[in-house]
Amino acid sequence: MKSKKMKPHGKRPIKPAKRSIHLKGKWKSVELDPGLFSDEGMEGLVCFEELTSYRLVDTEKAAARAAKEQDREHKKKAPKRKATEEKGDAEATGEATETPKKKAKKKKMKKSTEGEEKAADEAAQPERNEETKSEAVEDSVGSSQQDLLSKPTNKNNKKKAKKMKKEHVNESTSTEEQPVHGPPSQDQPVELSEKAPKSKPAKPPKMQIKNWTSAALSGCEDTNADMRAWKDLYVPAPVLKALSSLGFSSPTPIQALALPSAIRDRMDILGAAETGSGKTLAFAIPMIHNILEWKEHPDQTVKSDTTKIESLYLPDKPTEADKEAENEAEDDDPESAGAVVGDSDGDPDDNDDDEGGADDIKLGCVQVGAKAPFDPAPLEETPSVGSQNQPLLGLVLTPTRELAVQVKHHIDAVAKFTNIKTAIVVGGMSQHKQRRLLKRRPEIIVATPGRLWDLVKEKDPHLQNLRQLRCLVIDEADRMVERGHFAELESILEALHTVHFNPKRQMFIFSATLTLAYTLPTRLLQKKKKRVDKRSKLEILMEKVGIRAKPKVIDLTRKEATVESLTETRIHCQKDDKDYFLYYFLLQHPGRTMVFANSIDCIKRLKSILTILDCTAFSLHANMQQKQRLRSLERFADRESVVLLTTDVAARGLDIPDVQQVIHYQIPRTSETYVHRSGRTARATKEGLCLLLIGPDDVLNFKKIFKTLGKDEDLPMFPIETECMEAIKERVDLARNIESIEYHNCKEKKHNSWFRQAAEALEVDLDEDLLLGKSKDEHADVHQQRMVKGMKAHLKHLISQPVFKKTMKTKYPTQMGKLSFKQTALAGTQSALSKVLMQQSKQKVNGSSQSKRKQRKEKKK
Numbered sequence: 001m002k003s004k005k006m007k008p009h010g011k012r013p014i015k016p017a018k019r020s021i022h023l024k025g026k027w028k029s030v031e032l033d034p035g036l037f038s039d040e041g042m043e044g045l046v047c048f049e050e051l052t053s054y055r056l057v058d059t060e061k062a063a064a065r066a067a068k069e070q071d072r073e074h075k076k077k078a079p080k081r082k083a084t085e086e087k088g089d090a091e092a093t094g095e096a097t098e099t100p101k102k103k104a105k106k107k108k109m110k111k112s113t114e115g116e117e118k119a120a121d122e123a124a125q126p127e128r129n130e131e132t133k134s135e136a137v138e139d140s141v142g143s144s145q146q147d148l149l150s151k152p153t154n155k156n157n158k159k160k161a162k163k164m165k166k167e168h169v170n171e172s173t174s175t176e177e178q179p180v181h182g183p184p185s186q187d188q189p190v191e192l193s194e195k196a197p198k199s200k201p202a203k204p205p206k207m208q209i210k211n212w213t214s215a216a217l218s219g220c221e222d223t224n225a226d227m228r229a230w231k232d233l234y235v236p237a238p239v240l241k242a243l244s245s246l247g248f249s250s251p252t253p254i255q256a257l258a259l260p261s262a263i264r265d266r267m268d269i270l271g272a273a274e275t276g277s278g279k280t281l282a283f284a285i286p287m288i289h290n291i292l293e294w295k296e297h298p299d300q301t302v303k304s305d306t307t308k309i310e311s312l313y314l315p316d317k318p319t320e321a322d323k324e325a326e327n328e329a330e331d332d333d334p335e336s337a338g339a340v341v342g343d344s345d346g347d348p349d350d351n352d353d354d355e356g357g358a359d360d361i362k363l364g365c366v367q368v369g370a371k372a373p374f375d376p377a378p379l380e381e382t383p384s385v386g387s388q389n390q391p392l393l394g395l396v397l398t399p400t401r402e403l404a405v406q407v408k409h410h411i412d413a414v415a416k417f418t419n420i421k422t423a424i425v426v427g428g429m430s431q432h433k434q435r436r437l438l439k440r441r442p443e444i445i446v447a448t449p450g451r452l453w454d455l456v457k458e459k460d461p462h463l464q465n466l467r468q469l470r471c472l473v474i475d476e477a478d479r480m481v482e483r484g485h486f487a488e489l490e491s492i493l494e495a496l497h498t499v500h501f502n503p504k505r506q507m508f509i510f511s512a513t514l515t516l517a518y519t520l521p522t523r524l525l526q527k528k529k530k531r532v533d534k535r536s537k538l539e540i541l542m543e544k545v546g547i548r549a550k551p552k553v554i555d556l557t558r559k560e561a562t563v564e565s566l567t568e569t570r571i572h573c574q575k576d577d578k579d580y581f582l583y584y585f586l587l588q589h590p591g592r593t594m595v596f597a598n599s600i601d602c603i604k605r606l607k608s609i610l611t612i613l614d615c616t617a618f619s620l621h622a623n624m625q626q627k628q629r630l631r632s633l634e635r636f637a638d639r640e641s642v643v644l645l646t647t648d649v650a651a652r653g654l655d656i657p658d659v660q661q662v663i664h665y666q667i668p669r670t671s672e673t674y675v676h677r678s679g680r681t682a683r684a685t686k687e688g689l690c691l692l693l694i695g696p697d698d699v700l701n702f703k704k705i706f707k708t709l710g711k712d713e714d715l716p717m718f719p720i721e722t723e724c725m726e727a728i729k730e731r732v733d734l735a736r737n738i739e740s741i742e743y744h745n746c747k748e749k750k751h752n753s754w755f756r757q758a759a760e761a762l763e764v765d766l767d768e769d770l771l772l773g774k775s776k777d778e779h780a781d782v783h784q785q786r787m788v789k790g791m792k793a794h795l796k797h798l799i800s801q802p803v804f805k806k807t808m809k810t811k812y813p814t815q816m817g818k819l820s821f822k823q824t825a826l827a828g829t830q831s832a833l834s835k836v837l838m839q840q841s842k843q844k845v846n847g848s849s850q851s852k853r854k855q856r857k858e859k860k861k
């Protein structure tokens with residue numbers, strides 16, 4: 001045999017070298033792009049940790065060296081030993097004088113040389129809480145590092161892991177190899193065998209996936225924080241510990257009001273509070289409490305559907321008359337429940353261009369028992385904690401995938417000292433992976449309705465028995481119940497209120513615009529002759545989601561619905577001039593800025609133009625792959641002077657830290673959307689600015705929104721340095737021309753290539769008339785390319801010139817013996833907010849001095 005031939009005769013067979021490492025520094029986590037986790041084939045990955053300071057040790061050599069040394073010692077001590085032999089072997093070998101720690105070390109060393117890794121691995125296991133935490137966290141990405149290590153033969157994974165390592169491992173000055181491995185928990189050398197490990201490798205104690213939530217949840221690690229403000233709110237101890245580690249020393253008002261009613265009084269909660277006011281934890285903490293309580297008494301099983309349930313909202317058996325009435329209603333309204341189906345994956349956030357909003361709300365409540373294709377699990381056994389029977393206990397439904405990801409991270413952050421597992425179920429990410437996650441039986445699922453309903457229909461085992469579900473949260477509820485977007489939500493609610501009914505289930509309904517009263521569109525107004533006020537809006541919502549008769553309603557919103565720390569400002573301009581003002585603003589006031597538009601096409605165009613203009617801009621809309629969407633958010637949150645161009649898919653709930661300004665490139669169609677978009681800045685008591693670019697098409701929407709919100713339309717005008725506008729226009733015009741040429745070329749190419757491929761596939765001659773730009777010959781093409789190149793070079797030159805020059809104050813620069821400049825703000829030196837505030841205070845001063853002058857004049861008269 002080949003291997004035999006190659007074996008040097010008479011020598012021992014070559015064994016793979018065993019190596020250990022001696023830690024010098026600490027394992028550090030490497031930040032990963034969360035988008036990577038949605039890659040097929042990357043399921044096995046949880047995190048990377050790197051160790052840059054260590055020493056490789058050959059364990060066999062080390063053991064041999066240790067044995068030699070011991071031998072030498074032994075020989076030296078031999079006479080002594082002889083003398084002490086009578087006192088017993090233990091004492092003679094000096095073991096009696098060794099500390100237990102040393103003993104253990106020696107023992108382990110011995111074991112490790114024998115190749116028994118089990119003990120080391122067990123010793124390296126983190127404490128229970130840490131372990132469960134990492135388990136919970138694993139769920140977020142669907143895999144563990146352990147998986148990765150236990151599949152060494154998976155070439156794909158290996159390749160990808162290598163690639164990721166290259167991309168993400170910090171550049172290290174060390175030339176030593178950097179093992180991809182969980183951190184050892186003890187000081188002893190941990191064996192790294194080149195063979196596949198026989199026993200379970202240690203689990204990483206902590207996974208730190210960095211995304212936009214990381215900054216908000218990074219915490220201050222102030223273990224001595226005074227947490228007395230949380231007293232009397234019934235917060236479970238492990239949650240309190242987590243809040244302390246996050247630096248959340250006191251509850252926000254919505255939390256202070258919601259927690260006692262939810263935890264002590266077990267009430268359903270309808271919570272309305274302004275954007276960025278901490279609503280997520282107002283439902284997350286009671287949910288965790290509820291689950292911990294269940295874990296203490298897991299035998300509180302809700303009996304099967306054979307049990308007669310007294311319920312306020314479980315209907316009596318429908319009578320024949322009821323059925324007839326229902327049929328009639330369905331005949332009348334083709335869009336009645338369930339008739340309007342969402343997009344392919346049923347996710348609500350895919351309706352970018354059609355943000356219905358309050359005006360489009362069609363009323364319709366859950367039709368109990370009408371069409372749920374549920375086949376409930378047979379009579380359940382009493383579920384036990386951690387068993388395969390672990391039921392789903394908490395469900396959070398959100399309108400967008402990104403929000404689901406964020407909510408999960410917020411829940412994980414406050415549940416980190418519990419053993420509660422969470423999982424995300426959203427569209428656009430691997431369904432297979434999500435099914436695998438559900439096999440771990442997480443107690444909490446955060447989901448968008450479309451994907452959740454798909455998995456329910458596919459009879460995922462974890463979703464077959466929802467009778468135990470103790471908490472149901474509908475975040476951004478007013479958006480969630482808009483008919484036309486949420487057929488799946490209706491189906492889910494219907495099932496939960498019928499075959500999966502649980503009388504003990506608590507419901508949490510939250511939104512910043514839950515109670516925002518609005519005016520119905522004129523056609524409906526004529527029919528109903530009324531304005532939908534706060535009360536009726538809530539009633540409609542309660543009816544739709546099937547909430548109990550007397551929930552606790554907490555409304556902390558102002559009439560204006562936006563946050564007090566938000567400064568609103570506007571620019572009136574022609575539609576075509578918006579690009580100039582947008583570019584001007586971004587150049588003059590760099591910072592983390594979100595730009596909202598009403599359509600995906602508009603976002604795409606702006607992205608191209610701003611990129612040509614050398615601005616760092618990312619986009620986010622429903623036509624992007626989920627991986628790209630998350631990456632855009634991540635990158636946006638990671639930089640300081642950056643723009644996120646987005647549709648209303650990012651309007652609600654996203655908590656990106658330190659967004660300084662929000663620009664409404666187009667005015668939204670509804671007041672709710674305006675409030676939520678604007679609420680991406682000025683969060684958690686911080687200041688923020690929002691700028692409205694109002695073109696002729698926007699005036700109506702602007703007036704309508706400001707009327708609904710009871711705001712003064714007379715917003716301050718955003719101050720513009722008009723002398724800079726010529727230079728701005730020149731650049732933007734050039735960029736628009738380049739964009740337009742490139743856009744049309746690209747469109748032509750795509751169109752023509754499609755037709756050519758189709759003709760080839762059909763084996764027919766292509767009709768040249770079908771091609772776009774057919775009149776353009778090769779010469780014209782080259783000419784155009786040259787022209788674009790020239791335009792780009794010119795633009796590059798323009799961009800290298802300062803726009804916001806210090807302009808001369810006087811005709812004679814050296815007048816008074818020195819140069820004097822007009823105080824024009826240089827780009828980036830003054831924030832947009834401080835500029836507006838300064839202008840406002842100036843106007844106030846001017847206004848009051850004018851009125852004083854007027855008064856004085858009148859007095860004189």
Ligand SMILES: Nc1ncnc2c1ncn2[C@@H]1O[C@H](COP(=O)(O)OP(=O)(O)OP(=O)(O)O)[C@@H](O)[C@H]1O
Pocket residue numbers: 216217247248249250251252255273274275276277278279280281511512652653654655679683684
């Ligand atoms: N008690 C607290 N103390 C300090 N910060 C908190 C507290 N509770 C929540 N936060 C932080 O406040 C920020 C906003 O919270 P959250 O996202 O829950 O707001 P929200 O009311 O849901 O906003 P929106 O209406 O936009 O969804 C988050 O960064 C969160 O971590």
